[in-house]
Amino acid sequence: MNLSVQIGRLTLQNPVTVASGTFGYGVEYAQLLDLNQLGAVVVKGIRLGPVRGNPTPRTVEVASGLINAIGLQGPGVDGFIQKYWPFLKTLSVPTIINIWGTTVEEYAEVARRFDALGGVGALELNVSCPNVKEGGAQFGTDVKLLRQVVAACRKATQLPLITKLSPNVTSIAPFAQAAEDAGSDALSVTNSYPAMAIDIETRRPRLANVTGGLTGPCIKPIAIKLVWEAAKAVKIPIIGMGGIQTAADAIEFIVAGASAVAVGTANFYEPQTALQVIAGLRQFMQENRIQDLQELIGSVQTGK
Numbered sequence: 408m409n410l411s412v413q414i415g416r417l418t419l420q421n422p423v424t425v426a427s428g429t430f431g432y433g434v435e436y437a438q439l440l441d442l443n444q445l446g447a448v449v450v451k452g453i454r455l456g457p458v459r460g461n462p463t464p465r466t467v468e469v470a471s472g473l474i475n476a477i478g479l480q481g482p483g484v485d486g487f488i489q490k491y492w493p494f495l496k497t498l499s500v501p502t503i504i505n506i507w508g509t510t511v512e513e514y515a516e517v518a519r520r521f522d523a524l525g526g527v528g529a530l531e532l533n534v535s536c537p538n539v540k541e542g543g544a545q546f547g548t549d550v551k552l553l554r555q556v557v558a559a560c561r562k563a564t565q566l567p568l569i570t571k572l573s574p575n576v577t578s579i580a581p582f583a584q585a586a587e588d589a590g591s592d593a594l595s596v597t598n599s600y601p602a603m604a605i606d607i608e609t610r611r612p613r614l615a616n617v618t619g620g621l622t623g624p625c626i627k628p629i630a631i632k633l634v635w636e637a638a639k640a641v642k643i644p645i646i647g648m649g650g651i652q653t654a655a656d657a658i659e660f661i662v663a664g665a666s667a668v669a670v671g672t673a674n675f676y677e678p679q680t681a682l683q684v685i686a687g688l689r690q691f692m693q694e695n696r697i698q699d700l701q702e703l704i705g706s707v708q709t710g711k
C-alpha cells in the first residue's frame with residue numbers, strides 16, 4: 408500500500424503531519440508518541456528575532472473549538488537553531504519550519520537562514536501576519552502582497568515552499584493561484600478563523616488580546632470547502648487542516664482534494680491523534696482495496 412506523498416522534492420512517508428503551533432518544536436511531544444511515524448513534524452512559527460507573545464489569558468475553549476491569541480511567541484532563528492534543531496535533526500522524518508515576518512525582506516531573510524542551515528525538509532510560510540510597511544495589511548489577504556512574499560522566499564531558498572493560506576478572504580482561488588504562480592510547491596489550507604468570546608458576567612473579552620484565531624472541530628466544514636475550492640484552482644499539492652480528530656476527518660479532507668493533512672488542536676487533548684489517523688487511514692484503504700493514496704485525493708463526486 409502506498410501512502411507516500413510528494414511536496415515539491417520532499418517525500419513524506421505518509422500524508423499525516425501536525426499543524427504549526429500545536430506541536431511545540433517536536434521535542435515536547437517526543438515522550439508522548441513516536442515522532443518518526445509521522446509524515447513530518449511542523450514547528451511553531453519562527454521569525455528572525457525572538458518574540459514574547461501576548462499577555463494571558465491567550466486561549467479560551469468554545470463549543471467544539473479553541474480561540475487562541477498566543478501572539479506568535481518564539482525563540483527567533485538563532486534561538487531555534489541553538490535550542491531545538493539539535494533534536495529535530497536526529498529525527499528520520501522531515502521537519503517543516505513555519506516562518507513569518509513583518510516585511511517581505513524579513514521573510515526572505517528567514518528563508519535564506521534556514522536554507523543555509525542544511526537538512527530542513529521544507530518551509531511553510533505563515534502569511535496571516537501584518538505587513539508593517541503596508542499599513543498592517545495582512546500578507547495573506549492581499550493577492551499582490553502574497554505574490555511578493557512568496558516570490559521573495561522563492562528567490563531566497565531552494566527548499567520546498569508551502570504557502571499557508573488565510574481563510575479570511577472572499578474567495579480563496581486567486582490566492583491559491585498567486586502562491587502557485589510565485590513559485591510555491593504546495594499550499595496549506597488553512598490557518599485559524601478570526602473570532603472573539605466574551606464573559607457576560609464581567610463583560611470583558613475572554614482573551615487579553617480581545618480577539619484570536621478559532622480552530623478545532625467547529626471549523627472543519629468551512630476548511631473542507633476551502634480545500635475543495637483551492638484544489639480546483641491549482642495543480643500543486645494541498646495540505647488540508649482544520650478540526651481533524653479522526654481518520655474519517657482526514658479522509659474527508661483528502662477526498663476534497665488534499666494530498667496531505669495536519670492535525671492541530673486535537674494534539675492538545677489527545678497527543679496520539681496523528682498516529683491514530685495514520686492507522687485509521689491504512690485500515691480504510693485496506694477495507695476499500697485502495698492501493699495508492701493518489702486514488703483518494705480529490706475523488707469527491709460533485710456531479711449529478
Ligand SMILES: Cc1cc2nc3c(=O)[nH]c(=O)nc-3n(C[C@H](O)[C@H](O)[C@H](O)COP(=O)(O)O)c2cc1C
Pocket residue numbers: 426427428429451452473475477479505532533571597598599622623624626648649650651669670671672673
Ligand atoms: C495555539 C495555536 C497556535 C498556532 N500557531 C500557529 C503558528 O505559529 N503558525 C501558523 O501558521 N499557524 C498556527 N496555528 C494554526 C494551526 O497551525 C492550524 O492551521 C489551525 O489550528 C487549524 O487546525 P486545527 O483546527 O486542527 O487546529 C496555531 C493554532 C493554534 C491552536
